[in-house]
Amino acid sequence: MSPSAHLTDEITALLLALRKMQRRHRAELDLYRTADGEVIEERYADYDEARQTTAMEAGDALDTLMDRLENLVVVPSRRPFTVALQGPGHAEGAAAWLFVVTGTSLDDAHRALTRLPSFQQWKADNRPPDGYEIPGDAQLVPGQSHPGIRASGSYIDLRHEQAHAPLRHTTSAAPASPGPAPSYGPPRRPR
Template sequence: MTHQPPPPTPTATTVPVPDAALIDEIHDLLAVLQSLRRRHQQELDEHRNADGEVIEEQYAAYEETRTDTAIEASDALETVTRRLELLAATPVRRAFTVTLTGPGYDEGEAPWLFVVNATGLDDAHQTLTRLPSFQRWLAGNRTAQTPAPAVDLLADESHPGVRAPGTYNDLRNEQAALTGRTAASHSAPATAPPTPGPPSTARPHTR
């Protein structure tokens, strides 16, 4: 009989290394919920006394605030759920920054940065072009002189991950909402949520 050695004892070297990009995205989503919870607590506390009880004269205002915060929390939870579903889907999609030229680029204006969840550059670019707010951004840059504004992909400046907050247009919430509506349309009729607004004017600080 051949002696079989015992299986190796798990050590720190056998523990799978977490997906750093996934952890970063989860932290970002958690921060959104934590910030929302703190703000809602502060808004409700305005109608409570030092013992945490609702001030009698402010009960109506408290109930109105509670309703408003509950609605906002429900909307936020829906968005976070859709974002998590994208992160957990196969194939793996993570935050990807797409860098494009835009109006004034040839005269020295900085490029535009857009962030979506994608498997890579091609997927990110295709995903971006399907989003309504990006299409509105394109339409907003059309003029009589430039009915088809030059918007070119800067592949060398596009990359996985994101830069500092405020330097890019984050369209991941819109992407998640659109993905959720698409999935719902295949199962049952659903009322579409409000259409997201246009991208901000965020650009990188330097070219």
């Protein structure tokens, strides 16, 4: 994928989300307007409340849009990466956990992922119960990690959180690995 192709894909995805929100907002406001677009006099208070609610959502969306666009034009270019992780808690053949963050490379995206508070919370939430032995730690799955994004809903998108976190560039060798996934085998007996 060429550098300009990933920019086009990312901008297109942002525009699609904004258009969807815009159509939804228009439909919400149209409930209080006549066919000519005039506000129905006796529904003005409801219309005004709906306008305030949609304006707040649009303002939040604009903040996110600006953050994402700024990340796209940073040199070196930051783009979305799907980071796949699998750990000892995964059942045999279970799919890897997929996270989307931005980075300049897969390694940079992996490091960025491990620093996010919600990822740390995910690690804590997915620790095995007492009595379960963990033979290793979660690992990056390079064959399933890649630049770009899969179909919506098949990953945990942390770009919004990342955009609002302080940007720290490090050159550390390897990031901390995540905890195991929530699928556990039977407890192992000590030998």
